[in-house]
Amino acid sequence: MYGKNFVTVDSRNTTRTCHACGHIMSGKEKLTLKDREWICPKCVIHHIRDVNAAKNILARVKSKLVSMH
Numbered sequence: 159m160y161g162k163n164f165v166t167v168d169s170r171n172t173t174r175t176c177h178a179c180g181h182i183m184s185g186k187e188k189l190t191l192k193d194r195e196w197i198c199p200k201c202v203i204h205h206i207r208d209v210n211a212a213k214n215i216l217a218r219v220k221s222k223l224v225s226m227h
């Protein structure tokens with residue numbers, strides 16, 4: 159699909175990082191496997207965990223592709 163432009167991205171923290179403001183849930187805010195949905199305390203956006211993670215990964219792929227040029 160991406161041909162020679164295959165890139166690998168670091169997927170660490172993609173689940174617990176708010177894709178809207180970049181806030182990372184840690185300490186008491188840290189998400190558990192039970193938290194399928196959560197609300198960012200900083201920008202108060204409602205997240206569905208897997209959707210938020212996917213958006214973070216996509217954003218990392220895009221920024222990586224840009225930095226390759």
Ligand SMILES: [Zn+2]
Nearest residue numbers: 176179198201
């Ligand atoms: Zn946020």
